[in-house]
Amino acid sequence: MGTRTAFRTCPLCEALCGLELTLDDAGGITRVRGDAADPFSKGFICPKGATLGSLDGDPDRLSGPLARTAGGHADVGWDEAFETVRRGLAEVVERHGRDAVAVYIGNPTAHSVAGPLYAGALVKALGTRNLYTASTADQMPKHVSSGHLFGDPLAVPVPDLDRTGHLLMLGANPLESNGSLCSAPDFPGRLKAIRERGGKVTVVDPRRTRTAGLADEHLFIRPGTDAYLLIALVHTLFAEDLVSLTAHLRERLNGLDDLRAVAVDFTPERVAAVTGIPAATIRRTARELAAADRAAVYGRIGTCTQAYGTLNSWLVDALNVLTGNLDREGGAMFPRPAHTPVYRRKRPFTTGRWRSRVRGLPEVNGELPVATLADEIETPGEGRIRALVTIGGNPALSAPGSARLDAALAGLDFMVSVDPYLNETTRHATVVLPPPRPAQTPHYDVALLGFAVRDYVRYSPPVAPLPDGRPSEAAILARLALIASGADGASAGDGTAALDEMIISGTLGKAAAMDGSPVHGREPAELRAMLDGGTSTEQRIDMMLRLGPYGDGFGADPGGLTLARLRAEHPHGLDLGPLKPRLDEILCTPSGRIELCPPPFAADADRLRSALNAPRDAPQPLVLIGRRHLRSNNSWLHNVPELVRGSNTCTLHLNPSDADRLGIGPGDTVRVVSRTGSVEATAEPTDAVMAGVVSLPHGWGHDRPGTRTGTASRHAGVNVNVLTDEREIDPLSGTAVFNGVPVTLEPVPTSPTALPHQRTAAPARSPQPAEPTP
Numbered sequence: 001m002g003t004r005t006a007f008r009t010c011p012l013c014e015a016l017c018g019l020e021l022t023l024d025d026a027g028g029i030t031r032v033r034g035d036a037a038d039p040f041s042k043g044f045i046c047p048k049g050a051t052l053g054s055l056d057g058d059p060d061r062l063s064g065p066l067a068r069t070a071g072g073h074a075d076v077g078w079d080e081a082f083e084t085v086r087r088g089l090a091e092v093v094e095r096h097g098r099d100a101v102a103v104y105i106g107n108p109t110a111h112s113v114a115g116p117l118y119a120g121a122l123v124k125a126l127g128t129r130n131l132y133t134a135s136t137a138d139q140m141p142k143h144v145s146s147g148h149l150f151g152d153p154l155a156v157p158v159p160d161l162d163r164t165g166h167l168l169m170l171g172a173n174p175l176e177s178n179g180s181l182c183s184a185p186d187f188p189g190r191l192k193a194i195r196e197r198g199g200k201v202t203v204v205d206p207r208r209t210r211t212a213g214l215a216d217e218h219l220f221i222r223p224g225t226d227a228y229l230l231i232a233l234v235h236t237l238f239a240e241d242l243v244s245l246t247a248h249l250r251e252r253l254n255g256l257d258d259l260r261a262v263a264v265d266f267t268p269e270r271v272a273a274v275t276g277i278p279a280a281t282i283r284r285t286a287r288e289l290a291a292a293d294r295a296a297v298y299g300r301i302g303t304c305t306q307a308y309g310t311l312n313s314w315l316v317d318a319l320n321v322l323t324g325n326l327d328r329e330g331g332a333m334f335p336r337p338a339h340t341p342v343y344r345r346k347r348p349f350t351t352g353r354w355r356s357r358v359r360g361l362p363e364v365n366g367e368l369p370v371a372t373l374a375d376e377i378e379t380p381g382e383g384r385i386r387a388l389v390t391i392g393g394n395p396a397l398s399a400p401g402s403a404r405l406d407a408a409l410a411g412l413d414f415m416v417s418v419d420p421y422l423n424e425t426t427r428h429a430t431v432v433l434p435p436p437r438p439a440q441t442p443h444y445d446v447a448l449l450g451f452a453v454r455d456y457v458r459y460s461p462p463v464a465p466l467p468d469g470r471p472s473e474a475a476i477l478a479r480l481a482l483i484a485s486g487a488d489g490a491s492a493g494d495g496t497a498a499l500d501e502m503i504i505s506g507t508l509g510k511a512a513a514m515d516g517s518p519v520h521g522r523e524p525a526e527l528r529a530m531l532d533g534g535t536s537t538e539q540r541i542d543m544m545l546r547l548g549p550y551g552d553g554f555g556a557d558p559g560g561l562t563l564a565r566l567r568a569e570h571p572h573g574l575d576l577g578p579l580k581p582r583l584d585e586i587l588c589t590p591s592g593r594i595e596l597c598p599p600p601f602a603a604d605a606d607r608l609r610s611a612l613n614a615p616r617d618a619p620q621p622l623v624l625i626g627r628r629h630l631r632s633n634n635s636w637l638h639n640v641p642e643l644v645r646g647s648n649t650c651t652l653h654l655n656p657s658d659a660d661r662l663g664i665g666p667g668d669t670v671r672v673v674s675r676t677g678s679v680e681a682t683a684e685p686t687d688a689v690m691a692g693v694v695s696l697p698h699g700w701g702h703d704r705p706g707t708r709t710g711t712a713s714r715h716a717g718v719n720v721n722v723l724t725d726e727r728e729i730d731p732l733s734g735t736a737v738f739n740g741v742p743v744t745l746e747p748v749p750t751s752p753t754a755l756p757h758q759r760t761a762a763p764a765r766s767p768q769p770a771e772p773t774p
């Protein structure tokens with residue numbers, strides 16, 4: 001059998017590693033190694049990337065569309081599947097209006113070309129206000145914070161890992177996750193390098209993680225209390241006269257005195273008991289941060305998916321500003337992605353342009369919180385959701401209160417899922433439309449290159465051809481968009497080229513009209529004729545690169561970047577250098593300055609104040625947090641045999657002191673009970689988790705009937721989101737609270753027949769529509 005080698009970016013996580021693939025004649029991946037010639041990842045690879053071949057060739061991956069029948073899901077042809085979707089959506093819209101069709105977009109769409117380039121057109125064509133994404137189970141607090149501080153919700157500063165001398169990291173565990181909102185292949189190596197050049201790494205986490213093990217210092221923190229620590233750090237900088245703004249920042253800053261006033265009550269002494277961190281440690285941490293030559297504060301998912309998610313994200317960047325480290329080498333900087341024009345005019349940031357029907361929660365970034373999706377499906381009345389489109393998401397496992405959501409999905413009138421697997425979510429779909437294998441899919445990280453620690457760009461064409469008649473994911477989404485817009489004969493043809501043509505002509509028209517654009521005043525038709533690429537998707541990428549900050553400006557800068565040049569001259573990717581200061585390109589608040597103390601954030605700090613004043617001697621409940629494992633990725637890699645081999649990782653971590661108090665030993669089955677439900681898991685006492693805290697990973701619970709993921713079903717685990725509470729959100733961003741969930745534990749006598757980790761208990765209560773909250 002012949003073999004050949006091909007190169008591409010790994011599509012699985014945010015680290016953007018280059019891969020070297022060996023392929024057989026049939027286009028199957030037989031070996032995966034790190035791409036040593038990738039200038040960014042330099043050959044780094046993790047166990048997930050290394051098993052991409054198994055994922056790509058997974059026999060459970062759907063080879064064509066499925067339609068639900070009385071006896072389960074059955075194969076149908078593509079045309080028939082799209083026609084069923086057309087009828088299903090049209091019926092719901094006709095009877096109940098456009099808002100009765102909801103969309104849920106999941107995490108893998110942020111790792112694809114199709115998601116960022118085509119899902120928006122589908123949402124627009126549907127014309128619904130019911131858009132939900134995994135962002136409100138993840139990073140939405142960052143967008144709200146950046147929207148208010150800098151004017152642009154996407155302008156999230158990243159720690160300049162390779163040049164910083166001091167990293168204060170909260171709620172992140174890159175040794176397992178490989179980093180998030182900070183794309184950095186070989187994150188572990190980059191952390192070690194900070195220490196090797198004499199710098200310091202401090203990790204704040206309720207668990208002593210592998211990342212904490214690599215750091216100079218680890219501070220245990222009570223889950224959900226980071227905002228107290230962060231505001232006490234801000235307080236200390238002001239109180240000890242350690243604020244040191246560079247002129248660069250001072251001239252672009254509003255709200256310094258307001259921030260000082262907000263923080264004035266929060267002395268380290270007052271927050272010590274709440275956080276579990278001694279006042280002296282907090283003061284020392286503030287002094288070290290101020291004294292460091294180049295420092296960065298970085299908070300990730302542990303600080304986002306909690307009750308004070310937005311305050312945390314704000315205070316992290318406030319600390320970066322107050323220490324003079326924002327937009328400075330070695331501090332927290334704004335990447336400059338090659339495909340994002342810098343002249344783009346941005347709308348002023350605002351939230352709450354509409355509200356959710358049942359709980360009245362504000363829209364943020366055009367979406368509503370996934371924590372209220374079940375409410376909107378279950379609650380009768382005008383505007384109730386009756387149909388759902390899911391794209392690359394598994395909310396039946398990933399959303400808070402997911403047992404209730406799972407039941408709600410079963411009651412929809414119509415559901416279509418764009419997804420390669422029949423899993424816990426898509427088993428409810430009337431129609432499943434599977435995208436092709438990764439090997440058959442082009443790759444360009446539209447979403448993630450904007451968070452990389454160096455300016456870097458790489459395009460990966462598909463390494464194996466699409467079989468005849470098999471649509472790409474872009475084509476699936478484009479055809480759905482045409483169907484949603486009611487185009488004639490939409491369910492009969494591939495709409496990608498038509499849709500791309502519309503978007504290209506719109507973008508070029510605007511660029512030609514806009515002052516400051518590299519093609520200002522030129523003829524859009526002439527620009528259109530210059531676009532290069534085998535597919536219309538590639539032409540769009542070419543257009544974006546040529547209008548971008550490193551682009552050729554359609555000939556204006558003949559040495560500049562084009563897709564053709566990127567493909568021909570840089571098949572392993574192109575390093576565009578370290579991050580550069582660029583605040584003036586970023587800032588787009590109405591004042592044109594950084595708004596260091598946005599009024600909604602100052603107002604939300606009152607919640608912190610009232611909790612500080614609550615009686616201190618009441619017994620603290622046990623609280624649940626999450627964790628990630630290197631060989632997993634949310635809910636969907638558990639069908640890869642190599643990744644689930646070995647001991648069960650879906651166990652309940654608890655501190656030995658709590659285990660002793662409750663009479664729980666290693667290997668015992670424990671029932672974990674919360675307001676929303678209960679699960680049974682195997683206990684794993686460990687002093688890596690602080691007393692009063694228990695931890696379960698998410699993405700497990702593959703024991704539902706009607707799925708087709710054989711390996712995952714044999715390694716089912718339990719679904720932690722049966723325990724998380726959909727009523728608890730960060731009010732400013734609508735983000736779910738996964739960390740700090742009050743729970744109780746009950747030892748369970750083990751039955752001799754079932755393996756403990758294979759059992760899941762039903763929710764402790766039957767699903768009820770939530771009370772509307774004002």
Ligand SMILES: Nc1nc2c(c(=O)[nH]1)N[C@H]1C(S)=C(S)[C@@H](COP(=O)(O)OP(=O)(O)OC[C@H]3O[C@@H](n4cnc5c(=O)[nH]c(N)nc54)[C@H](O)[C@@H]3O)O[C@H]1N2
Pocket residue numbers: 013014107138170171172173174176177178179180204205206207209221222223224225226300301302303306625626627628629630631632633634739740
């Ligand atoms: N292997 C693997 N990699 C992944 C993923 C995966 O599932 N598996 N998922 C990907 C996705 S979608 C994302 S968003 C990223 C996330 O990437 P990270 O943000 O690095 O996520 P985690 O590894 O979960 O680390 C979060 C840490 O926060 C801690 N924590 C929990 N509660 C609190 C708290 O209240 N305060 C503080 N300070 N810490 C707290 C947890 O103990 C945990 O160690 O990872 C991505 N990469």
Ligand SMILES: Nc1nc2c(c(=O)[nH]1)N[C@H]1C(S)=C(S)[C@@H](COP(=O)(O)OP(=O)(O)OC[C@H]3O[C@@H](n4cnc5c(=O)[nH]c(N)nc54)[C@H](O)[C@@H]3O)O[C@H]1N2
Pocket residue numbers: 105106107108109112134137138301305391392393394395397398399418419420421423435473626627633634635636697698699720721724738
């Ligand atoms: N308790 C708890 N819950 C959490 C978290 C936590 O830390 N704790 N983390 C949250 C976070 S950070 C996130 S991002 C969410 C993730 O939430 P989701 O995005 O809802 O869940 P995933 O498990 O990532 O599901 C991905 C789905 O996409 C499908 N898929 C894979 N590849 C492709 C593709 O190329 N195209 C398409 N169309 N589909 C594809 C998979 O089959 C799977 O169905 O979970 C959140 N839930």
Ligand code: SF4
Pocket residue numbers: 010011012013014015016017044045046047048049050178185
């Ligand atoms: S670290 Fe992430 S991008 Fe790199 S090989 Fe692993 S899964 Fe792929």
Ligand SMILES: [Mo]
Pocket residue numbers: 107134138
């Ligand atoms: Mo995520």
